[in-house]
Amino acid sequence: MSPPAIAAEGLTKRYGRARGVTGVSLTVERGERFGFLGPNGAGKTTFIRLALGMLRPQEGRVAVMGHDLATDRMAALGEVGYLPGELSLYGSLTGRRTLEMLARLHPRPPVLRDELLEVLGLETGDLRRAVRQYSRGMKQKLGLVAALQHDPPLAILDEPTGGLDPVVQLRLVEWLDARSRTGMTVFFSSHVLAEVEALCDRVAMVRDGELLLVRDVSDLGLGAMRAVRVRFSEPVARERLAVVDGIEDHAVDGTEHRFTLTRPPGPLLAVLGTLPVADLVVAPFSLEDAVRTLYRPGAGNGSAA
């Protein structure tokens, strides 16, 4: 059996007062599409830089594609395509020259370059221009081509859709989905929860440098959960709904009640039929809702797998 794409054990990295990561253990299997979620400063980029050997952990170890970063970093990097979250390119080089230069630093040939240029909408004319003339979105596209042009077995993408317009974001997610089916492991951090939900098999959530949970997207139970908002024509006590099984995070604001429903809606509808309902909105529970719930101050931590 092949070793995991990423195997981190107890990774800890602190920077004085600044947060880093603390005791992060995480395994990403080959061929997985893995989403890494967290707010700014949660430790996502620090973890990624540790996984690339750009930073050294104070504790713990990490292996990438079976190569221990502490002893065999070059072999590991030969199998990785990486897009930094804070992309910095050489402004005086043209787009074409940038891609060629970065391709020559990688042992794998840039077999996917043309395909990626087409998917991301970078044209020949764009590549002839100096990178300093590029918009943020164009730089991001160039960075993506540079990271993925080698058809790397492991793609590590830090905020890959930043600066891209929605159409290109969608095309990128579809392209990554297709590549992952041919064996590419995709590990990416993102704030765009919809794309993580659409693409990923599993997600990890970090907060304050600690891993909150690692779950299959399907195991988050999002399919059965509903975000409910009910507005009554007159104030209704919270206790009137307490009889319904599966209501969580119940908030009341005047005549409006908001809560999460984790069970089938039949009993709720039966109770609501006895109350003066003025408006009712029942929406599928999204990953965004789940994250909001998890990141709520004082929310209990889930277990990391």
Added chain:
Amino acid sequence: MGVVLGLSLVRARVRIAVLAVGFGLFELVVALSYASIDQNAIRSLVETLPPALKAFSGASDIASPSGYLGAAYIHPVALTIQGALVISMASAAARDTETGAAELILSRPLQPWRWLLAQTAAVAIALAVVAGGGFLGGLLGIAVVDDLGGVSGAHLLVACAGGALVFAALAGITLLAAVLTRGGARAVGWAAGIAVVSYALNYLSEVWTVAEPLGPLSVFNHYDPGVITGTGSIGAGDWIPLAAAAVVTAVAAHVLVQRRELAGA
């Protein structure tokens, strides 16, 4: 490694070309001005200067053709041109780490020491080109100014090589500063500060007997182009300390860059 070497040279190509041409023109203008001076007047002027000002002219006879032409290679303009080149190029590692450009390169399978070695080679090539520009300017001056006809082109070449060795030492110091500090501005600041202190130390050692024993600690103490242009040689007591400073600092930088974290938080 060749990719990074090429990248470093491409990024600095305009700087290298401008400084090489500027250095050459400066040396040519100095050489051309020799035809218009009264050698005896210069000599007697220098003799009347107080030691604090006379120290700027070095140990050679500044009114002689070789002394006059050679002194131009330690003129503040010549020093600034070469100093600006090596400090700006040798601090690139710190600047690229600060901006994140290093992250893009070093996330490829390239050892940090090889990355730094390529940048070191680029500094060496650029320094050779700029020093070469200065040499060609002086050589052209020798060719067109009759009074400088007696100056040996080979001796001038040795003087320029000696100057390059001084700035190779400064490049090594800058590389070390770039590896030890966070941020390009800090690396430039440290390197420029060390260069200025070194220059001041050399000057003080020549005008103040108390400071004289400290003179050899300055890289500029080991370089007197007026004398070299006349004799055509650099003493072992001068080139060995300069070469050692360049090699030791550069090797230390290459060892330390392997241990350095090449990205921020």
